[in-house]
Amino acid sequence: MSVVGIDLGTLNTVIAVARNRGVDVITNEVSNRATPSLVGFGPKSRYLGEPAKTQEISNLKNTVSSLKRLVGRSLKDPDVQVEQQYVSAALVDVNGQVGAEVSYLGEKRQFTATELTAMYLSKIKQTAANELRLPVQDMVLSVPAWFTDIQRRALIDAAEIAGLRTLRLINDTTAAALGYGITKLDLPGPEEKPRRVCFIDIGHSNYTASIVEFKKGELAVKATACDRHFGGRDFNLALVNHFHKEFKGKYKIDITTNPKAMVRVDAAAEKLKKILSANQQAPMNIESLMNDIDVTAMITRQEFEALVEPVLNKATAPIEKALAEAKLTKDDIDFIELVGGSTRVPALKERIQAFFGKTLSFTLNQDEAIARGCAFSCAILSPVFKVRDFAVQDICSYPIEFSWEKDADIPDEDTSLTVFNKGNVLPSTKILTFYRKQAFDLEARYAKPEELPGKVPAFIGRFSVKGVKADPKTEFMICKLKARVNIHGVLNVESGYYVEDQEVEEEVKDEAKEGDDAMDTDDKKDDKPKTRKVKKQVRKGDLPIVAGTTSLDEPAKNAATEKESAMVMEDKLVADTEEKKNELETYIYDMRNKLDDQLADFASEEEKDKLRSKLTDSEDWLYEDGEDATKAIYIAKMDEIRAMAGPITQRYFEKVEAERAAVQAKLDA
Template sequence: MSVVGIDFGAQSTKIGVARNKGIDIITNEVSNRQTPSLVGFSARSRHIGEAAKTQETSNLKNTIGSLKRLIGRSFDDPDVQIEQKFNTPAIIDVNGQAGVEVNYLGKKEKFTATQLVAMYLTKIKDTASKELKLPVSDVTISVPAWFTDVQRRAMIDAGEIAGLNVLRLVNDTTATALGYGITKMDLPGPEEKPRRVVFVDIGASDYTATVVEFRKGELNVKSTAYDRHFGGRDFDLALTERFADEFKEKFKIDIRTNGKAWSRTVAAAEKMKKVMSANPQAPMSIESLMEDTDVRAMVKRDELEDMVRPLLDRVTVPLEQALAEAKLTVDDIDYIEMVGGCTRVPAIKEAVSKFFGKNLSFTLNQDEAIARGCAFCCATLSPVFRVRDFAIHDIVNYPIDFTWEQSPDIPDEDTSLTVFSRGNVMPSTKILTFYRKQPFDLEARYSKPEALPGKVNPWIGRFSVKGVKADANDDFMICKLKARLNLHGILNVESGYYVEDMEVEEPIPEEGDKKDGDAMDTDKPEEPKTRKVKKQVRKGDLPIASGTGGLDEATKAALQERENAMYMEDKLVAETDEKKNELEASIYELRDKIDGVYAEFASEEEKEKLRAKLMATEDWLYEEGEDTTKSVYVAKMDDIRFIAGPIIQRYKEKIEAEREAVRKAEEEAAARKRAELEAKKNAEAEAKKAEEEAKKGAEGDAEMKDAPAEGEAQGEAEKQ
């Protein structure tokens, strides 16, 4: 079972996986650690990720970005219209949602943003599966903290269409905080002052500041503030607008009228911005940008800062809001962790550092911190991995009200209630109590629509409570509803039930424990004292019908089937291209080898036949064979193999024979060497044995010579 965390970004996506007792960021098919968040379409197939980026400039009108910022939005949302500046395909209304119309498989097709995100997640799932060599299902996906209920539901729907089981949608900065805290061994204990860290995350399109308190084994999000239109792409756009004016005046070309020229300039501006993060100035040069005109420019860092001055003036606003909501001052903050690619901009670092009056921390990988945190989060929710216990207490970012119709039997009844306030801990469950004699409905909506992103509908859902009726005495039924804001930040009324007030007996707690000396002698133990109390006892369930902003099951199943069909079509196209490339490579290889290594294994007749076949196949390949089916390429390959097969077989047989001869020669040489070593060993053993025997013989002779002398000396002694 795999554990995968996905940092789904507006510009690119990173994939974190739990393995090797840690978190790895995996690479895609071209060995990059991040995959462009793009989906493209052509007359033959879809192009997703790196493939979409490769053909983006040549296929602008059919390549879509800003996927994260379009999902869950309606077409008339002002934020969607802003995205049009960063997207070449015209954004249109598709079944009430933001979507696009593209040319796909030779005809016009419309896709919603949810479908586009599902396509992209399918690619991410495929990338992770190939790297892990395991099927991927369970994932966590990062989303901005400002995502609303409908946007979060749309992300879950997109994940399900892609065949993923989304264990949790985790806020970007919460994932970063988890990745920061779970590896820290020096966090304060429960009774100590918490460590307070501000996470400043500025990516390609938005800016989030979050205040988090850490204690050993837990993190508590205290506040989150954001600027949804502050990111690296705004710097790129400012540079591009400057170049558009400069090129019009200097080179007499207007890149605003040419989509490809504009796109190439944006790409060059992005590179310049990155260079100027480390250098005081940067050059830019683009060949044949438009009307065969080469352009060049030079920009200094202070010039760029002047261009984006209105943007830089907003740097401290989210920081002030986050501290105010957390009821903290800059002196209460211990560390400021910077993540996101745009936090490399010197002017931003300087402004944040000046605001806090402290040095900034860059202990986390600025590009990969969210993906690592998502993978940690997925691992904590997975039964397969053992992870250090670490509790995550996130917060509600938008207050939620419930409203209902007034009961005719209760004329002074309130008809609305703020159930989840901003700053409440999430996930959270609240029990709502109603007194009713008939079924009733209630609605959930955001209580402050002006705080929502863009022009999102504040309506969240409608919930109909069934099975409600008066009792035998025509009294109210006491209805209890369980409202839950779950791990994803999505609201549901999960269950309903009714209760009755009943008298039950419960033991009376004794005032204190008796001492042994006070114990009375009795024949039997004293019976516990009880009292009658009124309690609400659950008597049965109440069915609830829910209407929310998510897709219904039938629609979701149809979209999933469509996605699977498109995926198989892409796979077939990829396999067809592979066979075409294999055929082309074989033609060039055989043409080279027939006069080279294969020359001695083929007769002149066979060579001429193979050359003719190769030439005919090559002509066909570049004419009517340019775009055909996989089976045709396979058949053409088989035709070539039928002629070349015997030649290749003879070559292989000779090579095998030579290898066999070499192997035998090596074996014989090894055998000779072993025999020589054995003979040498035996000779040494014999020599050693002969030496030992000669030594023993010499010692025996010495003993024989010494023995008579001793006898004679003894005889002389006896005579005396």
């Protein structure tokens, strides 16, 4: 079983694997270290990752991007409306969740964002398994820290539909921090002042700043702040708008009226932006952009920086927010580590450096640090892997409250309580106590809906506590419920039980002797241990909990898993069929050549004519009726030709063998 970390990015996804010698990044089928986070649909199969990128411009309406920003969201969410600007397929509502409508296998189909993400993750799983030649199941997946319960649950569901088990959903910067800490040998000891590092991840759409404290063998996240609309695509957009205006004046074309032209200019802007990170100016040339017009343009770094000034002006806001939440100043920070592709933009680095007044560190691989951190996390959590333990303590991003119905018999009981505050450590368990006579419900929700991204609903889950009965002695049952924000940052009421107040005999510890066992000799030996009566709550039995959360229920998940497996099989069949067709085509060409070459002396003219006409017939068939045949038919066609060519190739091999034997005999003599 392999140990895998996945950084699911808005633009690119990086897969890392922990091996005995360390963590490596996996390359995909075209040897890239990052795979486009895209899903496309065609008349015969899906295009996942690289093929979706290859097809993108000719298949815009059936290509879906921004998967991670859609999963767990609803169509009416203003954030999703922003996303539609970047997603070329049409976003639609599918039973309350956002999805995409595409043409697939010649039909209009709708898929939820969870299903689309599952498709993509199933491709990522295949990529990892092909490279590792091992089954892939356990993995750790990174998410932006601002992800809420419903988004996290949707991602875990998507992974499960793809046949992946999520050992941890880890916040992006926390993963980077783990990769940083686990490889540093000079972290402060337990009694020393911790090392404080500010991790800054600026990707394609997200900006996250986290303040993390390190000691030997452990890290603790102190504060995290995000700008979920700040990243490389904002720079691209500024450039696209600029060239839109320029081309309108210069060439009298309006690229906004032509989706293909828009995507091509965006791709060119992305390239140009990268050149500007290392050069003072960069060109843009696109052939036949629209109306058969070739465009050329040039932009300087200075002009680019002026265009993105409004974005740059927000460049330190998340850092300031994180510092304030951690109650620290910039001078308390020992190192500033930058990750994410957009931290290569010089103007952005300058702003951040000017803010801290300190040199920035780039000790982590900007593109791979998060995936690598995920792989380390997977190695720590996986039972099959031995790795030095490193404790990772994260924090809750939003406060969570529980509410319940008032019990008529308990007049001054509150009806809600914030159980996990923002910044509460994670994972974390809290015991809630209720005095009740009958089954009751609890509802968990985010306490400050206004802090949530877009219009994510505050609701987290409803938990029905069963098996509650009035106790004849005390009238009430004392119910204890275990509420837990787990390692994924997901809230559950994991279990319940009831207790009774009882008087129990408890040993009284001799205070003078406490912690002094070695000296504990004769004088106490004969005495019975001193005891006293104390009131204690004794666990009496379990209370079943029925949870209603935003996760998919089992039947829905099973149905989705079956659907996904069927599509994987279909895609595989299409790929295999294509492969057999290509094999047949190549075989026909090869055989025709060989008949004039190495096989020429081993066939009669009659045999040759017969085989040649078979080859011509097969070739004609291949380009006409056989254009779209099944895998079995291609195999059968190939077998027919093979059978006809069999006696000829047989004679040839016999001769080759005879020659080889003769040479051998000579050598042996």
